Amino acid sequence: MDEKKWRAEKFEANRPHLRAVAYRMLGSRTEAEDAVQETWLRLVRSDTSDIENLSGWLTTVTARICLDLLRARKSRREEPLTIHVPEPMVVHEAGNGTDPEQDALLADSVGLALLVVLEKLNPAERLAFVLHDMFDVSFDDIAPIVGRTTVATRQLASRARRRVQDTPPTTEVDLTRQRHVVDAFLTASRVGDMQALLAVLDPEAIFRLDAVAAHMGSVGEIQGRTAVAATFNGRAQAARPAVIDGAVGAVVVIGGQLRIALRFTLNDGNMVTAVDAVADPERLRKLEILLIEP
Numbered sequence: 001m002d003e004k005k006w007r008a009e010k011f012e013a014n015r016p017h018l019r020a021v022a023y024r025m026l027g028s029r030t031e032a033e034d035a036v037q038e039t040w041l042r043l044v045r046s047d048t049s050d051i052e053n054l055s056g057w058l059t060t061v062t063a064r065i066c067l068d069l070l071r072a073r074k075s076r077r078e079e080p081l082t083i084h085v086p087e088p089m090v091v092h093e094a095g096n097g098t099d100p101e102q103d104a105l106l107a108d109s110v111g112l113a114l115l116v117v118l119e120k121l122n123p124a125e126r127l128a129f130v131l132h133d134m135f136d137v138s139f140d141d142i143a144p145i146v147g148r149t150t151v152a153t154r155q156l157a158s159r160a161r162r163r164v165q166d167t168p169p170t171t172e173v174d175l176t177r178q179r180h181v182v183d184a185f186l187t188a189s190r191v192g193d194m195q196a197l198l199a200v201l202d203p204e205a206i207f208r209l210d211a212v213a214a215h216m217g218s219v220g221e222i223q224g225r226t227a228v229a230a231t232f233n234g235r236a237q238a239a240r241p242a243v244i245d246g247a248v249g250a251v252v253v254i255g256g257q258l259r260i261a262l263r264f265t266l267n268d269g270n271m272v273t274a275v276d277a278v279a280d281p282e283r284l285r286k287l288e289i290l291l292i293e294p
Contacts, residue, residue: 007043007044007048010054011039011040011058014054014055014058015036017055017059018035018036018039018059018062019033020135021059021062021063021066021135022036022062022065024118025063025126026069027115027118027119027290031069035062035066035069036062038065039062043058056141059131059135059137060141063127063131063145064145066127067124067145067146070123070126070127074122111172111175112172112175112176112292113167113171113172114172115290116167116171116175116243116246116290117163117167118130118164119288120163120288121160121163125156125157126160127142127145128142128146128154128156128157128160129156129157129161131145132157133157133161139153139154139157142157171246175243175247175248177266177270178247178248178264178266179248179292181248181266181272182241182248182249182250183241184196184200185197185201185232185264185272186236186239186241189232189233189235190234190236190237192233192234193233194230194233197232198225198226198229200270200271200272201225201229201271202272202273203225204223204224204273205223205224205225205271205272205273205274205275206222206223206228206273206274206275207221207222207223207227207274207275208275208277209277209279210276210277210278210279210280210283212279212281213277213279213280216260216279232275238253239251239252239262240292241291241292242261242289242290242292243289243290244261244287244288244289245263247263248292249261249263250262251289251291253291258289260277260278260279261278261284261287261289262275262278263278
């Protein structure tokens with residue numbers, strides 16, 4: 001077997017593992033695929049004659065690429081109101097053009113709540129936690145990737161683990177519940193389905209806007225299910241679901257810039273009791289936002 005064919009076969013055998021590592025590091029299918037493709041390009045350009053453990057080498061390269069992407073993402077987030085965040089995995093039904101098997105593989109043990117927590121970790125903490133706790137990579141092997149000693153790397157993972165373990169156990173279930181309601185609201189809004197909007201709104205629902213949002217829409221506070229539904233009927237075309245400060249809501253991002261955040265309040269009956277629109281730049285800067293992939 002020639003060298004080129006051998007590399008290709010070995011890489012394809014490792015691809016599912018590399019995608020899983022990259023997705024847990026980045027939280028985005030698109031970025032994970034890009035990272036894996038870059039790993040392949042580096043393999044093609046490398047001399048593999050001295051590599052004893054190719055699987056380990058590929059994992060290390062993928063991890064380094066992901067770490068660079070996380071650091072670049074963190075740097076971009078320091079720019080005012082710039083949004084560039086990963087998307088949680090949504091497992092699709094068969095027959096819609098996606099690969100349910102691969103989606104299930106990536107989604108395994110990576111719920112929305114965990115991604116929210118991982119987003120709060122710094123890049124080195126996230127890498128140490130993901131590689132060690134999820135893929136059983138030794139701290140000795142992780143240390144050179146993050147540029148720390150083995151002891152310091154162990155501490156990185158320990159800090160990350162504490163934050164993950166401190167996440168309330170009911171968060172994932174609650175976020176899923178919120179996601180269903182917000183998705184139903186946004187879908188009904190986009191297609192102009194008044195009855196569907198009314199179905200997810202509490203009779204006493206209220207739509208509140210901060211001063212900047214009110215100026216954009218030239219409306220004030222709106223009260224009552226029918227009035228709120230009429231306001232959103234046929235709207236929300238640019239709105240994307242997102243986790244905002246730990247709860248599911250929606251955001252409008254234009255040209256990479258966050259323009260509006262919609263925060264939803266739900267009652268125990270899974271109905272929307274309030275929608276709050278935030279457009280003031282100072283308030284938007286203080287929000288922790290994780291976009292959700294459609």
